[in-house]
Amino acid sequence: MGATKTDVFDDRVNRLASVAKAMGHPARIAILTQIMTQKSCINKDLVEELPLAQPTISQHLKELKRAGLIAGSIDENRMCYCIDRDGLKEIMQYCQELIAESPADDQCC
Template sequence: MGATKTDHFTESQNELAVLAKALGHPARIAIMEYLLKVDACICGDIVNELPLSQPTVSQHLKELKNAGLIKGSIEGNSICYCINEPGLEKIKVFFEHISDHLANKRNECC
């Protein structure tokens, strides 16, 4: 045991879970926020922005990339990272759906 039973859930559920999981670490939230703040593809200095070692940051970047939340391209002898919109779009839609539901019908039982 210990492994998630992904095959028992829908593709959509697994996809959302992967995206949410990728954001489920403060370092990865910090990376996303930084990429938004500088408003550009950022080449390099993400490591300097975080209180973590270079290998650890590299690993977090890899996870965000695998989840489809950021993308990176080679730019000289550094790598250019930026936000990948399609990935974010999926989560955004999920929360929009939730908001719609909650706005339409307020159940008061709890």
């Protein structure tokens, strides 16, 4: 008891949930936004910009990477992260599907 039951859901459902979950933390939204605006795609800069300790940010970056939302490459002794569009496209499309395919409010019940 207590553990999320992933085995009873199919792969797509689990994958969507996993990506959404990675976005489901303010620090990680803030990191994504920073990388987007290129204020800081360098790890060090993120640590300076965000009000969190370095190990905490490192941990959040790892989670974003795991979910396929960012990709990291080494740029002369620094880690440089960039947005990975694939994961994002997946949830975006799912949201769009929910919006477009679900019955209008007045048609449901």
